[in-house]
Amino acid sequence: MMALLEDLSSKAKAKFPRILLPESSDSRVLEAAQILSSQKIAQIVLFDINSDHSLGIETINRENEDLKAKYAQTLFEIRKHKGVTLEIALEMISNPTVFAMIALHRGDVDGVVTGAITPSQEVLSNALRIIGVSKGSKLVSSLFLMAFDQNHKMYGENMIFSDCAMNINPNSEELVEIAQSAYEAAKLFLKEEPKMAMLSFSTNQSANHSEIDKVKDATDNLKSKLAGAQIIGNIQLDAALDNEVLKIKYPEASFIPPANVLIFPNLDAANIGYKLVQRFSGAKAIGPILQGLAKPVNDLSRGCSVDEIVNTVVITANQCS
Template identity: 45%
Template sequence: MNLLDQIKEKAKAKAKTIVLPEGTEERTLRAVPILIKEKIANPILLGDPKAVKGLADSLGVDLSGAEIINPAEAPFFKDFVQDFYEMRKDKGMTPEKAETLMADPLYFGSMMVKSGKADGEVAGAENTTGDVLRPALQIIKTAPGISSVSGAFIMIVPNCEFGDNGVFVFADCAVTPNPTAEQMAEFAAASVSTAVNLCGIKEPKIGMLSFSTKGSASHELVDKVAKATEIAKTRFPDLQVDGEFQADAALVPKVGASKAPGSPVAGYCNILIFPDLQAGNIGYKLVQRLAKAEAIGPILQGIAKPVNDLSRGCSVEDIVNVVAMTAVRA
């Protein structure tokens, strides 16, 4: 059984409720019958029921078993408006603005997760990452001890002897353009949960990446990664983390032993933390295309409850997979 099948089996055992704010998005609608038939999750679609059902009928999609909620007509809409106003009034929120925003399915969906009416949220097929993240951070907020959100990819590399039998977690590849050392350390900690809970990696080993290994080069960019490594070791003492590493020192045992002798993880890393978004995004796409790897994500890490972002170029299968991962994380 491959990793995605394992994730789906875990999701089936949990039977979680996942809210899908983009209720009139074609690929999302096509994913719903699959989610129901395979018992991956109990989906809730947000939108005007007439419009949602009308589009589904035109596509030949059967939505039997899915709940459809129009935010503004929900019996708990006014409660959500009041709760959101109370959360944000110190930041200039007014009751009128709270009502307007809560009618937005992305805000309403985040409030459903916050209130426990849904276990997780998946969106992004027709909205940007910023659009998905903004209400999640305002309403659900970050997890305890974490101040920053990162976007991780699970990389499944065929015929690969490195990592965890070719399975890796790469972060941050989607959210923060130029993270601080403190943020990089938090990305490392958050990635462990992804590695363990989604990938089944039993011994997460983290490499903090740079163009230098253990002082082989001198530059402020190297200093940031070295500082991030020390912060991670101090703040999260249970982590198996080291750096700064060049990629080959992190991945290849012989190179790791040569460049970083005595390191507990050099040459055996299965979690790679990139120094900035340019490196992370370029890195995962190179591995995806050149090594014909499967790239699953981005998985939003660091939010207190599971909210996941889709690529606007996602397929129906991608949506099913991300919903399954969200259900497992819930």
């Protein structure tokens, strides 16, 4: 775990992007901001509401009338087709999450990490409305970076699980998009080449069911889009990880386990799966990390620790271009 985070921290320092932590009234956020600034992992920006932080960290004053007018104008331009007037826009930017997304949209910061005291729905809906999906994407999905200790790395030290937090029952096309985003994330975060498994309750169509057809179609489509990538589909977890099992269940497969990117067929399987692994193996689960947005935004859990905030900023910094 430490090796992975050290590597990602070094990459973040080299990029040194401006990351906004809008929840500057929260003591955990302030503590994380101090750690990140002192280690020079990113240029941390806070919202300055009461001007008494004295942390030596850059702040944006949300009460500045000129800035409010500029941001309201930007929001009006983005949302006028939805009936938002300049007056409504001015009212909307009094919400710190909206203000943060406008700062990101305008390029005043490079990434946003929030959610310690803000509901996920508010973070995600404003990110979608203001930042939108990236070029070529149709949906936003999520992944967890799973890091294993010395006693549990029989299938590798680091893996990606997706989609564990966003899309409840993706169809075949949506599974392809989730997998493509996870593939790009694997290239960004993992040292090893991505080896992707499209998981199912069946291996090599050993049963007939529409859910199996969904995964098979997604796998075929994905292979055509990511020519040359190591992909195996319609596969059970054991066969995706263990070469002996794969030889028995799918002897003609050229894929060599273990996979390091696991794409789950639905949110039930993915959410239960990552939590099972986390609880039983003590794996560190970093996330959910959002993928598919035009600019980096990540949502914290409201029960997050200072370490989790720091780790999420490290990940977000790596997502910045």
